[in-house]
Amino acid sequence: MLSERLAAIRDRIDAAVARGGHGQRVTIVAVTKTYGPDVVRAAWEAGIGDIGENKVQEALAKQAAANVPARWHLIGHLQRNKVKALDRFSLFHALDSARLADAIHAWAEPRQQPVRALLQVNASGEASKGGFAPDAVAPEAERLMGLTGLTVCGAMTMAPFDASESQVRACFAGARAARAILRSAGHEATELSMGMSGDYELAVEEGATMVRLGTILFGARN
Numbered sequence: 122m123l124s125e126r127l128a129a130i131r132d133r134i135d136a137a138v139a140r141g142g143h144g145q146r147v148t149i150v151a152v153t154k155t156y157g158p159d160v161v162r163a164a165w166e167a168g169i170g171d172i173g174e175n176k177v178q179e180a181l182a183k184q185a186a187a188n189v190p191a192r193w194h195l196i197g198h199l200q201r202n203k204v205k206a207l208d209r210f211s212l213f214h215a216l217d218s219a220r221l222a223d224a225i226h227a228w229a230e231p232r233q234q235p236v237r238a239l240l241q242v243n244a245s246g247e248a249s250k251g252g253f254a255p256d257a258v259a260p261e262a263e264r265l266m267g268l269t270g271l272t273v274c275g276a277m278t279m280a281p282f283d284a285s286e287s288q289v290r291a292c293f294a295g296a297r298a299a300r301a302i303l304r305s306a307g308h309e310a311t312e313l314s315m316g317m318s319g320d321y322e323l324a325v326e327e328g329a330t331m332v333r334l335g336t337i338l339f340g341a342r343n
């Protein structure tokens with residue numbers, strides 16, 4: 122039962138908050154990619170209010186079909202010619218380049234409705250991962266203060282694959298440091314989106330305010 126799995130995960134999250142000592146509130150973003158709108162509805166009925174998708178087209182189709190008043194999160198890379206789709210999401214987790222930030226600003230600024238986004242940080246330094254290198258965060262944080270079409274709500278990261286616990290922790294701590302840099306530049310930056318099915322407890326110990334969970338809620342994807 123989804124509701125039982127959810128209750129067990131929430132208990133684990135509470136325990137991880139207590140161990141980590143950051144005292145944060147944690148939102149579960151249920152990642153429904155590859156699953157159909159029926160799964161979105163089941164999640165909503167189980168009490169999940171936040172749904173994550175990594176592809177725009179798939180997300181928009183599912184939003185229409187599921188027809189539940191959930192908050193939708195875009196958690197994957199966005200092409201610059203698709204920024205208009207951000208209208209349909211309450212938070213964009215993958216602001217991964219200055220050029221994308223400029224494109225979002227150019228579209229959102231005249232509408233006077235800033236896009237809420239998280240700065241994606243490549244805290245593990247893996248070449249295959251997107252996002253800002255840790256030492257690029259401070260200058261970009263300054264620059265983003267001038268882009269009024271964007272509200273920078275915090276940082277997001279993905280842990281390295283097949284890494285040791287200490288490497289994963291270091292990555293999460295790096296994202297937390299990036300959030301602190303965003304704050305000192307003047308952004309509100311309260312959120313820290315990190316942790317997936319395999320590492321969410323570590324992420325919560327390191328201060329995650331949003332965990333993005335797919336497999337552990339809905340089973341393995343094909």
Ligand SMILES: *Cc1c(COP(=O)(O)O)cnc(C)c1O
Binds near residue numbers: 175
């Ligand atoms: C698929 C995905 C997740 C969820 O992964 P699970 O391991 O299934 O929990 C989280 N974040 C992003 C960016 C994803 O693409």
